[in-house]
Structures are given as structure tokens and as C-alpha cells.
Amino acid sequence: MTGRPNSLAARDVASLIHPYTNLDKHKTDGPLVIARGEGVYVYDETGKRYLEGMAGLWSTSLGFSEPRLVEAARRQMEQLPTYHIFNSRSTEPSIEAAEELLKIVPKGLGKVLFANSGSEANDQAAKIVWFYNNALGRPRKKRIIGRVRGYHGITVFSGSMTGLAANHVEWDLPVGGILRTDCPSHYLYGRPGESEAQFVDRLVANLEDMIIREGPDTIGAFIAEPVNGAGGVIVPPADYFPRIQQVLRKYDVLMIADEVICGFGRTGEMFGCDTFGIEPDIMTVAKALSSAYLPISATIISDTIAETITAHAGKVGNFAHGFTYAGHPVAAAVALETLRIYKERDIVSQVKALAPHLQSRLRALGSHPLVGEARGVGLIGALQLVADKATRRPLPPAEGIGALIQQGAMARGVIVRAGPDAVFVCPPLIITAEQIDEMMDAVAAALDEAHAVAEQRGLLGRAQSAAG
Ligand SMILES: Cc1ncc(COP(=O)(O)O)c(C=O)c1O
Structure with missing residues (x-):
């Protein structure tokens, strides 16, 4: 499969370790080498075209060929290709990108700390909680509550806040200082006969x-994605976050909203916080902050936290924290241009206009025999795969039915993501209604194909209760 000895595929296998890949299988299967992009499409090295139904990694909001972002990077590269913001230094793009962010974030948030990835932004959020509580003379008030199925990244502490077994088993995580609470999926975790309100x-x-x-x-603090991404595109009940937040306020526990996927229009409002009634003390963003054209992320903190940590840094003599590339001028210039494009093109209204179409195409597949629940909001969604709709028995993961669906869609020129128990879609926000149809037609055909295989293997129905 990896072709000639000097092919990119063979050189890849000889030289790279890939994130989130079965490395052993990769030795024989080799990579899909993506060579170029245009709009919502990417092209592999053979010229085959794929509609990128996951916007890369839930990230490329403006598609793969936005000339303004290229030009913003080029301009900044020429003027000042790199500098830092340590030790009271600054650069114009980092200032302007912070200002633009603060114009659109939920009220009460007042200062920006830049970083380079979602994991770093979340790690930084945890450290701010610690520094803040030290400032307030509360040295014990440090533990962070994460949720089952939460995904906050893979660094040592972000990976610990993440609530997915695959990120913990074999990785000696979580480290201490984490508590875990429930995932708000009524479909997956509701008890028999329990209403959504109950x-x-x-x-x-x-x-x-x-x-x-x-x-x-x-x-x-408590950390949550407004809509869980990697943990299953879980859309919470409408009153879940306001109710949770009442409890947090009662006990003076900070709310960290991880907007790494939901931020910048994805859920049909500028932030998932706006869609779900969250009033965060700290918010993290990454991915669509620069349409993923360059690595940049941010931890945005409340005025109260900012004032407290500023005074504390004054007292201890230093704010001894920061990444070399935090606020990197080229990444910041691209982020700034991205934010300007969102505003000029009214990206939120665009998402609002298209969301009903994507959501109705998803919901229509809810009656498919392999689909237990079709869910989503804005331009993100998931199909929960089941062996039996009535009992909600999952498919045996080892059978790889999710992977079959992913392959079936790819054979039709569409990239979606499928885990063992769900298929996800999260296209670039610039997708059109026709392209949504192209994507969902491929998903529907791939589901039918996978269903036939599952049926043939005798995986479906109530009989195999042992697998549930
Ligand atoms: C919600 C969320 N938080 C954090 C992260 C981690 O971001 P990164 O991979 O840039 O470290 C991700 C990545 O997918 C994410 O989806």
C-alpha cells in the first residue's frame, strides 16, 4: 500500500509518528497525503478530491483557500516575521487580535493570554485558576472538575482534564487534582423512564x-465544552448549563468554557456560551481563531481574575508564565484577519441560515436502522450508531463498523469522522446547501453499505445482548 520506495507514502512510514493513528497498521496502510485545498475541498497527491466534512480537525472554518489569510501572513512575514511579548514587549498584531477578540466574547471577560494550541490554552486556564486562588489566599481551592467524555487536549494537565479512557489508559493520566462529573447526554446516560428534566x-x-x-x-473550577466534540458531539439539554452554573456560583467555583471547537459561529451564535447560556469566568479558543491556518489559541479571563492576578504578579514581582510563541505576530495577524472576515461576512448569520438544512439532513438519518440518535446544532452533528434501536445496544467496537462508514464516505469523495459508536460531521462554515447535500448523500450511502455488512455478520438486533 505504501508504494514505491521513494514515494511520499514510503517516506512517511519511514520517518513519521502520527497522532491518533494505529501506528502498526499505518506501516502497511500508509498515509493519505493531502496536497492542496480549495474552498471546502482538499485534494490528495493523486488529484482525488474530497469534501472536508470535518473542516480538518473541526477547525478550518473558512475553507482551504482564503486569499485574505494568505495575504495577511505574507504582509506580516515581510514586516516583522517574529517577535515575542515577554517582559513588556509587544507587537501590533497581538494587540489588535486581543482587542478584536474582546469585542465579541461574552460579557465580563476582559483580558487575553495567547498560546499556540487548544491544549496549551486549557493548561493555561488551569494554571490561572491556581495562581488566582493563591492570590486570594486560598491555597487548597485548586482542584478542577472535568466531565466524562470531555476533551480538552493531551498535554499532561489538559489530558487529565479530558475525560476519555483512551487518553488515560497507557498514558499514566490523569494526574492528581482532577474530579470527574457526568456527561449531559440524555440519550446515552438517561435512566429507563427518566425524562430529560429529571x-x-x-x-x-x-x-x-x-x-x-x-x-x-x-x-x-469546572471545565466544559458547550458541545462536546471528540467525546461524541453531545448537545446538552437547554437548561443544563444555567442550572450547573447556579451550583458553581453557590460554591465559588469558576466556570471554564472550552470553546476550542464551538467558538466563532459553529453552534449558530458567536460562541457556544451564547447558545447554551454559559457565563464563563475563563474561556479558551483555538482552531477557528485563525481558521487553523496558523497555530494560535487564547485563554480569555474575566476582569475580576485579571485584576487579581495582576495585583498578585505585582506582589510576587513577576508573572512567571508564558510561551515563546504566545501572540506570535504572524499567527496573530492571521487571527485578526480571520476575525475581521467573520464580522464582514456575518459568519453567524451564514451558519444560522444553513444550520436547519444540515440538521434536517442529519435528523432524516435518525430513522436509519444503524442510527440510534441523530443530533447536532448549528454546523456540527453526529449520528450515534447502534446494533439495536430499541435497546440502544452499541455495535461491537472490534467489528469496525464506524471505520467502514468513514471509508465508504471517502470512496465517495467525502471526509467525515467515525468512531466505533458515532459518525461526526463538522464542515467548514463556508459550506453551501448543495455541498451539505453532497456530504450527507455520501454519509447516507456509506451507512446503507455498512448496514448491509453488519446484517451479513449477524451483528444487528436484540439477540447479541452480551455485547451491550
Ligand atoms: C474542545 C477541545 N479542546 C481542546 C482541544 C485541544 O486542542 P489542540 O489539539 O490544539 O491541543 C481540542 C482538540 O480537538 C478540542 O476539540
């Missing part, structure tokens, strides 16, 4: 019980 009551009570049991003076 489900939310239970989750809110569980959170409050945990805080009381563990001691509010030991808990600094």
Missing part, C-alpha cells in the same frame, strides 16, 4: 453532592 436534576444534584463531599474549599 436527568438534568440528577446531574445537577450529583455535581452539588460532589462539591459538598469533596469540600468547596478544595475546588477551583
Whole structure:
């Protein structure tokens, strides 16, 4: 599969370790080498075209050929290709990008700390919680509550806040200082006969019980994605976040909103916080901040936190934290141009206009025999795969039915992501209604194909209860 000895594929296998890849299988399967992009499409080295139904890694909001972003990078490269913002130095793009961000973030947020990735932004958020509580003389109020199925990245602490077994088993994570609470999927975790309202009551009570049991003076923050991404595109019940936030306020626990996927229009408002009624104390953004053209992320903190840590840094003599490339002028210039494009093209209205079409195409597949639940909001969605709709029994992961769906879509020129129990779509925000049809037609055909295979292998129906 990896072709001639000097092919890119063979050289890849000889030289690279790939993130999130079965490395052993990769030795024989080789890579898909993407050579160029245009709009919502990418082309592999043979010239085959794919509609990028995942916007890369939930990130390339403006597609793969936005000339203004290229020009912004080129201009900045010529003027000042690199500098830092340590030790009171600054650059115009980092100042302007911070100002533009602060114009659109939820109220109460007042200062920006740049970083380079979602993981770093979340790590930085945790460190700010620690520094802040040290400033307030609360040295014990440091633990962070993450959620089952949360994804916050893979660095040592972000990976610990992440609530997915694959990121922990074999990696000696989580480290200490983390508590874990429920995932708000009524479909996956609701009890038999439990209404959605009762489900939310239970989750809110569980959170409050945990805080009381563990001691509010030991808990600094709660971190959540408005819509979980990698953990399953979980869309929470409408009153989930407002109710959770009441509990957090009662015990003086900060709310960290991880907007790394949801930020910048994805859910049909500028931020997932706006869609779901979250009033964050700290918000992290990455990915679509620069349409993923260059690595840049940010941790945006409330005025209160900013004032407190500023005074504390004054007292200890230094704010001894920061990444070499934080606020890198070229990445910041591209982020600034991206934010300007969102504003000029009214990206939020564009998403609002197209979301009903994507969501209705997804919901239509809810009746497919392999689909237990079709869910989503804005321009993100998922199909939960089941062996049996009535009992919600999952498919045996080892059968690779999700992977089959992914391959079936790719054979039709569409990239979506499929795990063992769900298929995800998260296209560039510039997608058109026709392109949504192109994407969803391929997904529907791939589902039918995978269903035939599952049926042939005898995987479907109630019979195989052992697998559930
Ligand atoms: C919600 C969320 N937070 C954090 C991250 C980590 O970002 P990065 O891969 O840039 O470190 C991701 C990555 O997919 C994410 O989806």
C-alpha cells in the first residue's frame, strides 16, 4: 500500500509518528497525503478530491483557500516575521487580535493570554485558576472538575482534564487534582423512564453532592465544552448549563468554557456560551481563531481574575508564565484577519441560515436502522450508531463498523469522522446547501453499505445482548 520506495507514502512510514493513528497498521496502510485545498475541498497527491466534512480537525472554518489569510501572513512575514511579548514587549498584531477578540466574547471577560494550541490554552486556564486562588489566599481551592467524555487536549494537565479512557489508559493520566462529573447526554446516560428534566436534576444534584463531599474549599473550577466534540458531539439539554452554573456560583467555583471547537459561529451564535447560556469566568479558543491556518489559541479571563492576578504578579514581582510563541505576530495577524472576515461576512448569520438544512439532513438519518440518535446544532452533528434501536445496544467496537462508514464516505469523495459508536460531521462554515447535500448523500450511502455488512455478520438486533 505504501508504494514505491521513494514515494511520499514510503517516506512517511519511514520517518513519521502520527497522532491518533494505529501506528502498526499505518506501516502497511500508509498515509493519505493531502496536497492542496480549495474552498471546502482538499485534494490528495493523486488529484482525488474530497469534501472536508470535518473542516480538518473541526477547525478550518473558512475553507482551504482564503486569499485574505494568505495575504495577511505574507504582509506580516515581510514586516516583522517574529517577535515575542515577554517582559513588556509587544507587537501590533497581538494587540489588535486581543482587542478584536474582546469585542465579541461574552460579557465580563476582559483580558487575553495567547498560546499556540487548544491544549496549551486549557493548561493555561488551569494554571490561572491556581495562581488566582493563591492570590486570594486560598491555597487548597485548586482542584478542577472535568466531565466524562470531555476533551480538552493531551498535554499532561489538559489530558487529565479530558475525560476519555483512551487518553488515560497507557498514558499514566490523569494526574492528581482532577474530579470527574457526568456527561449531559440524555440519550446515552438517561435512566429507563427518566425524562430529560429529571436527568438534568440528577446531574445537577450529583455535581452539588460532589462539591459538598469533596469540600468547596478544595475546588477551583469546572471545565466544559458547550458541545462536546471528540467525546461524541453531545448537545446538552437547554437548561443544563444555567442550572450547573447556579451550583458553581453557590460554591465559588469558576466556570471554564472550552470553546476550542464551538467558538466563532459553529453552534449558530458567536460562541457556544451564547447558545447554551454559559457565563464563563475563563474561556479558551483555538482552531477557528485563525481558521487553523496558523497555530494560535487564547485563554480569555474575566476582569475580576485579571485584576487579581495582576495585583498578585505585582506582589510576587513577576508573572512567571508564558510561551515563546504566545501572540506570535504572524499567527496573530492571521487571527485578526480571520476575525475581521467573520464580522464582514456575518459568519453567524451564514451558519444560522444553513444550520436547519444540515440538521434536517442529519435528523432524516435518525430513522436509519444503524442510527440510534441523530443530533447536532448549528454546523456540527453526529449520528450515534447502534446494533439495536430499541435497546440502544452499541455495535461491537472490534467489528469496525464506524471505520467502514468513514471509508465508504471517502470512496465517495467525502471526509467525515467515525468512531466505533458515532459518525461526526463538522464542515467548514463556508459550506453551501448543495455541498451539505453532497456530504450527507455520501454519509447516507456509506451507512446503507455498512448496514448491509453488519446484517451479513449477524451483528444487528436484540439477540447479541452480551455485547451491550
Ligand atoms: C474542545 C477541545 N479542546 C481542546 C482541544 C485541544 O486542542 P489542540 O489539539 O490544539 O491541543 C481540542 C482538540 O480537538 C478540542 O476539540
